[in-house]
Structure formats: C-alpha cells, structure tokens
Amino acid sequence: MSGNGKVSIQDLMATSGVRFGTSGARGLVADMNSEVCFAYTAAFLDAVKAKDTAIALAMDYRPSSPAISAACGAAIERAGLSFDFCGAIPTPALAFYAQESGLPGIMVTGSHIPFDRNGIKFYRIEGEITKTDEAVISAEVVEVPAEGQTVELPAANAKAFDAYVARYVDFFGPGALSGMKLGFYEHSSVSREAIHAILKGLGAEVISLGRTEEFVPIDTEAVADVDIERAHAWAAEHHFDAILSTDGDGDRPLLGDEKGDWFRGDIVGILCARYLAAQGVVTTVSSNSAVEKCGAFSRLALTKIGSPYVIEGIEGLIAEGVAPVVGFEPNGGFLVGSKVVRNGRTLAPLVTRDAILPMLCLLCAAREQRIKVSELARDLPARFTASDRLQSFPTEASRKIIAEFAASRDAIDRLLDGLAGQALSQDQTDGLRISLAGDEIVHFRPSGNAPELRCYAEAASAERAKELVRESLERLKAKLA
Structure with missing residues (x-):
C-alpha cells in the first residue's frame, strides 16, 4: 500500500495481515504501521457514521501503543472530528467513559497476546462493535493521505479513570473490603493504577507485587508455570486473603485464593453472576458445565468464543425481557448487560469484558459470608476445566486437523486411545467440542487472535483436566512431527 489515495480494507487485510479476530483488529506490530491504523480508524468512523462528536481514545502500556494511538488520532482529525485522549487506562474504563459520555471509542490494545503484536478495539456509542459492524468496516474503502498519518498525543484527560474508579467504589461502598489483606500482581497491566485506587477506596490493605515496565503477556486462560509458582510463594510469605492480577489491558481477571491457587475464569464468572443475582447468563460453549448444572440461573445461552458473540446473546435475552442479564x-472477562441493583445501589450496564468487577464480587462474597476465598466454590458441581495452546501454529493447520476429527469419530478415538473414553458426541459451535465416555470433554479450536491451536478439557478433577489438555496437545504435536 502506497499510503496515497483510496484504500480497500478488504485488500488491506490480505496484504498487511491485520484483520479482525475475536476481539478487535489485531496483527504484528511490524504490520500495524501508521497507514494501516489510519485506514482502519477511518473505516470505523465511516461505518458508524460518526459526525459532530468527539471520539474517546485510550491505550495500554505496550511499547507500540502510543504510535498506533497517534495514527488513530490523525484519522479522527482528518474526518473533521476531535479526540478525547484518556491516556493509558483499562479497556473497560475507556468503554465505560465512552458509554456514559455518549461517544464512540477506540482502545489501542493487544490484550494478553505477545508484545510483538497489538490491536485496536472499536466502540459505538451503544457499546462494543458487533460482528455485523466488523463486516461493514471490512467492506469500507477509505482515503489515506500520503502525509499527516500521525498526530502528537495531548496530555491525558483523567475523567475516564476517575469515572471507572467511582463506578465500583460507589456500587460496593467504602469499607466493603475493610480488614482484607490483598496482594496485587501488577506486572505491566494498564489497570494497575485503577485497581489500586478502587481497592483502597473500598478499604482493603493492598501489597504491590511484581511491577515491571517491560510488557508481560499474561494469558488468564493458560497461566504460566512461573506465575503459578509465584502466587504460591507470595501467599506463603504474606498470608494474603487473596491475590489479584489482570491481563495487559485489564479486561480479563486473575484471582488467587489465600493459598495462591488461581481460580479458573469460568468459575469466577459463575460465582460473580450468582453474587449479582443474575437471571440470564450468556457464556461461551467452552465454559465449565457447572454454569448449567448449578441451577442458579433461569436462562442460559451458550455462544461461540469471543465477546461479540456473547454480546449478541446478551441482547437476545434482554429482548426477551430477561433481567438482569450478564455474560462471561x-x-x-465479565459483561453486565442490564442494570444490577444490590443493597439499594445500582450498577449501570457495561457490555464489554471487565476484570475488576468479578474479582470484587468474589472478595465481597467471601467477606459477607465470613469464609475464605478458597471456599467460595465449595457448593458448585465438581467440574473442573483446564486449557493450554500450541503457539506459532498456523490457523489453517488448526482448521485442517479439526475438520479431520469432525469427519471421523475413529480419528478422534485413535488420537485419544488409552487416554480417554470413546467419543460419544461432538459440538461444532466453535471448533470441535468432543464429549467422551466417562463424562469428560476435550475441545479443540484455532485462536481468533493469534496463530495458536487451543485445547480445553473438562473432567471430575483439576488434575485430570490438566492431564487431558497436556496429553492431547502432546499427541497432536507428535502427529504432525
């Protein structure tokens, strides 16, 4: 692309490799140059028909994020609009500020993926864009100037940060966490300042753990062994009530109990939804089946993996008159689809993934029930999940393998021979989810954000679920060697 004249987003996807995944447009930093980022932003502004308004703009702490933000800002100004630069804040903070201010929003973040990649998330005034919006943006043809593809970023407006902190301090109430000693693994998360302010506003004692200025790609679905070991060591040394962390942009939580054992995200989602007395719950097909077996929710919808699909499910339940509705x-990452009222306080909807709300709900639940954080899930059905992935694994190779298994139950049985029972049924809502004899599940799918093949498993014990994931991936690697 020359950077001069009309640019087709469809062509841009093919030539740059920057395209929509499960959460915004993402690609290698080397490919996300000013022309590409300018073009995507211009296409978004055309698609949502942004006129006579400012655009809320924020970013995470990745080294590449300021340059990408500068290109987004240039496209906004080129369209005759202004941008409200909110600085480095969590993705849900940007989304909440845009929602409450009646502005479209743009968040520059790659979330949990490695620092050599990045991304851009787009928000309509109504909230996070849908898959339909992505299709409209992808079909755009926009003008990209030869010069002026970046602008100088101004000083950050602190209103978005302040509004996000007030959202949770007001809902839970000052003193809600008084007496709790919490460890906070900050690493390079852009949410670290906001989480400190919220926890202190709620009366907790907060001990900082592991802050770094180098970007750390924390994946809350596949927690690294080093982070598992760190949490156990911190818990033994400091005797915390809990340990908190998030991914890079603060939309995925990582909560550890008093022993330093990290909760699985879907268990956090179930417990949070129950604390908020949700009637309708939307989650992905890969979630722990305890969400259905626990019987706590009157309506349950299972979707493909990715927040846009969860959002569509939330909208569907709301249209049916179900309330309150949440998703995870x-x-x-937890989404609030409709307002929640608890103890006379109201929590406004926020239909984008958020990390801090589910962690606060679990901490408050433990304090209110006078139990340890590790005891919160004791009454849930004994179903345990695990997940991991093969990295640097081409998406097309993942799809080929999944298609082979989907076409032949014998191929699945050969892969899992001696490891698990026979395949009984399969679900192709997203990838291939295989139900096995012995009430176990193995699920394969290509990542929507990076060249990775993900594997999920569910079993009657945590160790068994981990074994299923580990051995399944090892066998796949051997098969392809």
Whole structure:
C-alpha cells in the first residue's frame, strides 16, 4: 500500500495481515504501521457514521501503543472530528467513559497476546462493535493521505479513570473490603493504577507485587508455570486473603485464593453472576458445565468464543425481557448487560469484558459470608476445566486437523486411545467440542487472535483436566512431527 489515495480494507487485510479476530483488529506490530491504523480508524468512523462528536481514545502500556494511538488520532482529525485522549487506562474504563459520555471509542490494545503484536478495539456509542459492524468496516474503502498519518498525543484527560474508579467504589461502598489483606500482581497491566485506587477506596490493605515496565503477556486462560509458582510463594510469605492480577489491558481477571491457587475464569464468572443475582447468563460453549448444572440461573445461552458473540446473546435475552442479564467468558472477562441493583445501589450496564468487577464480587462474597476465598466454590458441581495452546501454529493447520476429527469419530478415538473414553458426541459451535465416555470433554479450536491451536478439557478433577489438555496437545504435536 502506497499510503496515497483510496484504500480497500478488504485488500488491506490480505496484504498487511491485520484483520479482525475475536476481539478487535489485531496483527504484528511490524504490520500495524501508521497507514494501516489510519485506514482502519477511518473505516470505523465511516461505518458508524460518526459526525459532530468527539471520539474517546485510550491505550495500554505496550511499547507500540502510543504510535498506533497517534495514527488513530490523525484519522479522527482528518474526518473533521476531535479526540478525547484518556491516556493509558483499562479497556473497560475507556468503554465505560465512552458509554456514559455518549461517544464512540477506540482502545489501542493487544490484550494478553505477545508484545510483538497489538490491536485496536472499536466502540459505538451503544457499546462494543458487533460482528455485523466488523463486516461493514471490512467492506469500507477509505482515503489515506500520503502525509499527516500521525498526530502528537495531548496530555491525558483523567475523567475516564476517575469515572471507572467511582463506578465500583460507589456500587460496593467504602469499607466493603475493610480488614482484607490483598496482594496485587501488577506486572505491566494498564489497570494497575485503577485497581489500586478502587481497592483502597473500598478499604482493603493492598501489597504491590511484581511491577515491571517491560510488557508481560499474561494469558488468564493458560497461566504460566512461573506465575503459578509465584502466587504460591507470595501467599506463603504474606498470608494474603487473596491475590489479584489482570491481563495487559485489564479486561480479563486473575484471582488467587489465600493459598495462591488461581481460580479458573469460568468459575469466577459463575460465582460473580450468582453474587449479582443474575437471571440470564450468556457464556461461551467452552465454559465449565457447572454454569448449567448449578441451577442458579433461569436462562442460559451458550455462544461461540469471543465477546461479540456473547454480546449478541446478551441482547437476545434482554429482548426477551430477561433481567438482569450478564455474560462471561472462560478467560474471566465479565459483561453486565442490564442494570444490577444490590443493597439499594445500582450498577449501570457495561457490555464489554471487565476484570475488576468479578474479582470484587468474589472478595465481597467471601467477606459477607465470613469464609475464605478458597471456599467460595465449595457448593458448585465438581467440574473442573483446564486449557493450554500450541503457539506459532498456523490457523489453517488448526482448521485442517479439526475438520479431520469432525469427519471421523475413529480419528478422534485413535488420537485419544488409552487416554480417554470413546467419543460419544461432538459440538461444532466453535471448533470441535468432543464429549467422551466417562463424562469428560476435550475441545479443540484455532485462536481468533493469534496463530495458536487451543485445547480445553473438562473432567471430575483439576488434575485430570490438566492431564487431558497436556496429553492431547502432546499427541497432536507428535502427529504432525
């Protein structure tokens, strides 16, 4: 692309490799140059018909995020609009500020993926864009100037940060966490300042753990062994009530109990939905089946993996008159589809993934019930999940393998021979979810954000679920060697 004249987003996807995944447009930093980012932003503004308004713009702490933000800002100004630069804040903080201010929003973040990649998330005034919006943006043809593809970023407006902190301090109430000693693994999360302010506003004692200025790609669905070991060591040393962390942009939580054992994100979602007395719950097909077996929710919808699909499910339940409605993903990101009222306080909807709300709900639940955080899930059905992935694994190779298994139950049985029972049924809502004899599940799918093949498993014990994931991926690697 020359950077001069008309640019087709469809062509741009093919030539740059930057395209929509499960959460915004993402690609290698080397490919996300000013022309590409300018074009995507211009296409978004055309698609949502942004006129006579400002655009809320924020970013995470990735080294590449300021340059990408500068290109987004240039496209906004080129369209005759202004941008309200909110600085480095969590993705849900940007989304909440845009929603409450009646503005479209743009968040520059790659979430949990490695620092050599990045991304851009787009928000209509009504909230996060849908798959339909993505299709409209992808069909756009926009003008990209040869010069002026970036602008200088102004000083950040602190209103978005302040509104996000007030959202949770007001809902839970000052003193809600008084007496709790919490460890906060900050690493390079852009949510670290906001989480400190919220926890202190709620009366907790907060001990900072592991802040770094180098970007750390925390994946809350596949927690690294080093982070598992760190949490156990911190818990033994400090005797915390809990340990908190998030991914890079603060939309996926990582909550550890007093022993330093990290909760699975879908269990966090179930417990949070129950604390908020949700009637309708939307989650992905890969979530722990305890969400259905626990019997706590009157309506349950299962979707493909990715927040746009969860959002569509939330909208469907709301249209049916179900309330309150929430959604979550196995990575722990939690969405509030309709207002929640608890103890006379109202929580406004926020239909984008958020990390801090589910962690606060679990901490408050433990304090209100006078139990340890590790005891919160004791009454849930004994179903345990695990997940991991093969990295640097081409998406087309993932699809080929999944198609082979989907076409032949014998191929599945050969892969899992001696490891698990026979395949009984399969679900192709997203990838291939295989129900096995012995009430176990193995699920394969290509990542929507990176060249990875993900594997999920469910069993009657945590160790068995981990074994299923580990051995399944090892066998796949051997098969392809």
